Amino acid sequence: MSASCYWKSILQRALDVILYCSGRGLPLRGHDEKFACATNGNFMGLLELIAKYDSFLASHIAKQGKPGSGRSSYLSPSTCEELIDLMAQTVLAEVIREIKKSVYYSISIDSTPDISRVDQLTIVVRYVNDQGPVERFLTFLELDVGGHTGAALAKRVLDYLVSIGIDISKCEGQTYDNAANMSGLFNGVRAHIEAVNSLATYIPCAAHSLNLVGSSAANCCSAVRIFFDFVQKLYSFFST
Numbered sequence: 001m002s003a004s005c006y007w008k009s010i011l012q013r014a015l016d017v018i019l020y021c022s023g024r025g026l027p028l029r030g031h032d033e034k035f036a037c038a039t040n041g042n043f044m045g046l047l048e049l050i051a052k053y054d055s056f057l058a059s060h061i062a063k064q065g066k067p068g069s070g071r072s073s074y075l076s077p078s079t080c081e082e083l084i085d086l087m088a089q090t091v092l093a094e095v096i097r098e099i100k101k102s103v104y105y106s107i108s109i110d111s112t113p114d115i116s117r118v119d120q121l122t123i124v125v126r127y128v129n130d131q132g133p134v135e136r137f138l139t140f141l142e143l144d145v146g147g148h149t150g151a152a153l154a155k156r157v158l159d160y161l162v163s164i165g166i167d168i169s170k171c172e173g174q175t176y177d178n179a180a181n182m183s184g185l186f187n188g189v190r191a192h193i194e195a196v197n198s199l200a201t202y203i204p205c206a207a208h209s210l211n212l213v214g215s216s217a218a219n220c221c222s223a224v225r226i227f228f229d230f231v232q233k234l235y236s237f238f239s240t
Contacts, residue, residue, distance in 0.1 A: 014043075014074060017047055028080060060073070096165065099166060106173030106200075108176070109121060109174075110182075111153070119147075121141040121156060122137070153189045171199075173201050174189075175204070178204055178209060
């Protein structure tokens with residue numbers, strides 16, 4: 001087997017494992033990045049499982065999969081992350097191609113902190129392809145401390161759409177929660193998007209509207225209000 005075919009076969013096995021885990025929402029990395037370790041994660045663990053029935057992969061892991069050997073194995077965590085990044089770029093490029101083909105689209109935007117308490121802006125697009133209406137996640141945009149105003153959020157969204165080549169004039173709809181910085185008639189993201197494209201019809205988030213109804217109903221009961229106020233303060237204390 002030639003060198004190029006050899007490494008291509010190794011990469012194909014690594015890609016298949018990444019696709020398997022990603023398609024099922026399974027984490028890839030473990031606590032230890034070593035073969036023959038019980039806590040090395042799903043990526044390395046599945047490669048070891050396949051190697052039991054694949055003599056080619058088993059031979060490769062035995063020869064070049066050990067840490068500290070100074071040899072390229074193409075099965076390391078850094079290679080795994082690079083493959084994930086390349087696949088993500090390919091998927092994003094396909095989504096952008098579909099959006100441009102469908103011409104018109106709508107956007108849904110919301111922000112939420114991740115596990116490290118870094119606030120991120122989520123951008124989702126909805127459009128119609130050959131199979132019908134679909135929704136596609138585009139990206140997370142990290143927000144700084146002062147980036148939660150309607151103007152700042154709208155600028156981040158518009159700048160991102162320009163960077164990936166999506167025309168905001170083709171946006172036919174926008175939906176956010178009912179927060180003032182998102183849905184405000186004068187200074188919310190809604191207003192700033194409409195200033196650029198007046199045809200981007202705003203629709204409030206039905207789920208958030210229902211949540212506000214439930215919140216208002218709960219506030220009618222003082223015991224419930226006091227309890228949830230305590231829970232919120234408890235969360236704020238420990239999260240700080």
